[in-house]
Amino acid sequence: MRHGEFEDPVLVTVYDAECRWAADDDFFVEAVGTAPVRVLDLGCGTGRLTIALAGRGHRVTGVDPAAASLAAARAKPGAAAVTWIQGTAADAPPASFDVALMTSHVAQYLVGDDEWRTALSALRRAVVPGGRLVFDTRDPAFRSWTTWSPVESRHAVPLPDGGDVLVWSEATETEPGVVEVTRHYEFPDRARSSSATMRFRTEAELRASLAETGWAVDFVFGGWQRQPAGTGDGEFVVGAHAV
Ligand SMILES: C[S@@+](CC[C@H](N)C(=O)[O-])C[C@H]1O[C@@H](n2cnc3c(N)ncnc32)[C@H](O)[C@@H]1O
Structure with a gap:
């Protein structure tokens, strides 16, 4: 099944059992900050981080196309504090968020260049002026x-x-x-x-696509301890703000 790990209720249970809280979640919590803000979690999946952010006082909206993942998220303690939307970036309300997130490699499921740029543009519309975007994607190198x-x-x-x-x-x-x-x-x-x-995008591809869709890059780290890109955990951890 295509995307069965997100769409099939049995495999969603496996996803949830396997994907526990880790250093990436700590990074995203810190990146959002302690002052209450409006957070869009695109590709929120089963809501591990989404619900935790709401529990920290942020106003959080989780968006995901996978009904089975959202059902698992909605069933968790604390889920009532989150606004859940079944959909994609196009379904995020405009000018409504201070921070947009894509965590655990959601960006890599946006495969084509058009699909990726369309999502980045929709996220750009979803944030307020100066709003931020933080996401991870694996370094192809x-x-x-x-x-x-x-x-x-x-x-x-x-x-x-x-x-x-x-x-x-x-x-x-x-x-x-x-x-x-x-x-x-x-x-x-x-x-x-x-x-x-x-899709595994190079740093140059990420920077070009962000610039074309109205984002200015603040950082590209190579891992969860903020290592330089090209070193660390094999990740690109990217932060940008709307321009
Ligand atoms: C690896 S999971 C990450 C889930 C969650 N962010 C986490 O940290 O556990 C990838 C998620 O991306 C979602 N996804 C796939 N295609 C998407 C798209 N076009 N727009 C938004 N989310 C998408 C999947 O349904 C899945 O929930």
């Missing part, structure tokens, strides 16, 4: 998809019901910066899979 192989990526994910599922991936770069990924899930009684196309 690290070629992290080469480790998403059946043997290297194979691991067990403990599930809330006490069982566990074996998860492994395969990935192929079909053209420069475009990677087809399939995740396989082996439950005790059945198997499922989820496929997606992911």
Whole structure:
């Protein structure tokens, strides 16, 4: 199933069990700041960070196209404090936010150049003058998809019901910066899979697309400890403000 890990309720449970609070969440919390602001979390998924930000006093809207992920988010404690929208960047209300986020590599699911620029433009419209954008995307130079192989990526994910599922991936770069990924899930009684196309943009591509869509870049770090780009965690951690 395409995007099954976000769209299939069973695989969403696996996503949620696997993707726990980590250094990236700490980074985004710090980037949003302590003063209460209006936050747009585009591609909020199952709402781990979205709900935590609302719990810290921010007025938070989570937007995601995946109904099953949003259902999981809405069922969590604290979810009532968040405004949830099923949709994409185009569905974000205009001039309504101080900060827009895309976390855990949402940017990489916006594959085509048009799709990416359309989303950046919509986010630009969604923020107020001077509003900020913070997101992460993997640095293609690290070629992290080469480790998403059946043997290297194979691991067990403990599930809330006490069982566990074996998860492994395969990935192929079909053209420069475009990677087809399939995740396989082996439950005790059945198997499922989820496929997606992911885009790996260079720093130059990120900077050019941001400049074209009304964003001025404030930082491009290489990891969650604010390392220089090209070093660190194999990430580009990007901050920009609306111009
Ligand atoms: C890896 S998950 C990240 C979820 C969440 N931000 C987190 O930190 O756990 C990627 C999310 O991007 C969402 N997504 C995929 N295509 C999207 C699009 N065109 N616009 C917005 N979100 C999208 C998926 O539904 C999924 O929830």
